[in-house]
Amino acid sequence: MRNDPGSPHDPSISDLASRLRAAEEAIRARDDFIAVAAHELRSPMNALALQVAVLEHMADKTGGPVADEVRRLRRTLERYVRRATVLLDVTRINAGELKLACRPVDVRELVDTVVATHAGEAAFHGCRLDARVDGRITGHWDTHMVEQILDNLVNNAIKYGGGHPVEVSAVRHGDEVRLQVTDHGPGIDEQQRAKIFEKFERVVSTSAYQSGFGLGLWIVGRMVAAHHGRVDVQAGPQGGTVFGVTLPVDAEAAISKDSP
Incomplete structure (x- = not known):
């Protein structure tokens, strides 16, 4: 018996449903990867930021071009930390996990x-x-x-x-x-x-x-x-x-x- 077009057993609908499931799984896998990557990027950068803060404190005592370069390094590092935080926030929003504490x-x-x-x-x-x-x-x-x-x-x-x-x-x-x-x-x-x-x-x-x-x-x-x-x-x-x-x-x- 031939299936009526648009019925649940229509091969075209079954194929579309299969593609949708595959797309949803791909999106979940992408978000999981972004979350892990963002976390792995942010953790060492936070530790590095603490070390740069110590260097900046030491450099401020002497002043001059070294102090300026350390401050520039800190600003660059802060920008990268913010980018990693953005990736984590986007992942939580896409997953519907933006819960208040x-x-x-x-x-x-x-x-x-x-x-x-x-x-x-x-x-x-x-x-x-x-x-x-x-x-x-x-x-x-x-x-x-x-x-x-x-x-x-x-x-x-x-x-x-x-x-x-x-x-x-x-x-x-x-x-x-x-x-x-x-x-x-x-x-x-x-x-x-x-x-x-x-x-x-x-x-x-x-x-x-x-x-x-x-x-x-x-x-x-x-x-x-x-x-x-x-x-x-x-x-x-x-x-x-x-x-x-x-x-x-x-x-x-x-x-x-x-x-x-």
Whole structure:
């Protein structure tokens, strides 16, 4: 008996299902490989970063060209560590494993940490990096994710800000906290802003800085969504770009409230 086209026993449908299963297995194998590779890359680089930090401390006592070269080495190493972290985050997102591990987060401490981390990079680009936190704010969030969110936004602002000042601010409005990163660079046109949080989109495609995966803002969007927050990008009132992240003060409570 000949099978009717479109029936479950149709050879063409069976072949398509087989191909889909093979594709899904290939994607899982790819993600597993990326996760392992990223972990294996990041672990020795973290150890190396500690050794470079010691060298930098020693070199700072003498100053001169050696100190400058060690600082340059540290910045290069930090970029590679961030790339390995991006690969791990992408793997977790693709696998649907972006789960929150919430605990109290001191927002002033968070902002100070991110600003201090990027101080050397900002100086290298001739950029002044300012921070302002209104009062004492504590959020109940996943510390790693929120630090990664702010880190990506500050990194982009410095990279694409053209050496102009960058401001990082935080303020609480009721049951929400607004984190904001403002640069005074060339800005981003409206068409780019509409798709900037898509995967593989760069902040400024015509920039001289073309390194990176074009994944940072996509990851930001996914991590903000995991906290049931919102992220937006606007033109600055006097030029440049303003990235804003609004998070519920208690992410776990917000998620539980919205769960069916």
